[in-house]
Amino acid sequence: MSTELRYEVSGSIAEIILERGAVNALSVEFLEAILAAFRRAAADDAVRAVILRSALDQRFSAGLDLDILIGKSGMEVRRFLERLYVGLAEVQHAMGKPTIAAVNGAARGGGMTLAISCDVLLAADTATFGYPEIELGLLPAIHFAHLPRIIGRHRAFELLFSGRSFAAEEAARLGLVSRVVPKPSLLDEARRLAADFAAKPPLAMRLGRAAFMRANDLDYRRSIANAVEDFCNVATTDEAQQGLRAFVGKRAAARK
Secondary structure, eight states: OOTTEEEEEETTEEEEEEOOTTTOOBOHHHHHHHHHHHHHHHHOTTOOEEEEEESSSSEEEOOBOGGGTTTOOHHHHHHHHIIIIIIHHHHHHTOOSOEEEEEOSEEETHHHHHHHTSSEEEEETTOEEEOGGGGGTOOOHHHHHHHHHHHOHHHHHHHHHHOOEEEHHHHHHHTSSSEEEOGGGHHHHHHHHHHHHHTSOHHHHHHHHHHHHHHTOTTHHHHHHHHHHHHHHHHTSHHHHHHHHHHHTTSOOOOO
C-alpha cells in the first residue's frame, strides 16, 4: 500500500485515508493506490461498508497533480483519465457494498470526482467545493455527465463554467451532498452511518446496491468515454498548457 494512503479496517468497516502532500493532489501512483484500496475492500467479505476520507485538516483533495498535464501528450493524459474516470466508475460500480465520502475540507476538480463516485457524501460545515478547471483552460468533463442530473441543467452550467467555489450548505441545498455535519462530528457520523449499513443483511445490501446502480446508470458509463475524449482534446491545446503553466508559476495567462 502507498505511503500516501492508509487502509484501515475496524470491525466490518474499511477506511481509505488520503494523506498525500499538502492537498492530496492526484498523481498516477496515488490514484492507483486509491483504486487498489477500493478493490481490496470489495474483495474482503468481512468488510460491509467503506469510508473515503482525508487525513489533512483542511483539504479533501485539490484534484489533479498538474504535472500529469503539463507538456504531456494526448495519450499520456488519456491513460490517467481512463484511470480516474473509467477505472473509478468501474470499481465503484462493482463494489458490492456501500461507500461513504467524508469531505472535511476543500474538494476541487478531481477531488470532486472522487467524492461524487461514492454512494453517500457527508460534508463538514467547513467543506468547500468547486470545479476550477475552466480557469485553467480545461474542462470538468466528467461532471457534464452527472451534475445536471443531480442539480439541474442550469445550476450545473453556472457552477461548471464560472469555476467558483461554494460552501457545504449550498452543496446540500443543491442536493450535491447527502448531509452537512459539524466538522468535529464528521468522522463519527460517517462511522455511525457505515455501521448502520454494515448491520444490514449483506446479501440484500449487495443485490440491492447492484440493482440501484443499474437503475441509476442512465448510460453513465458511455458518457464517461465521451468525457475522456473531451478532456484530452482540450488539455493538450496551447491555451490549456499556457493556463496550467501560469497557475503553477502564479502568474496571469495571456488571453487572445
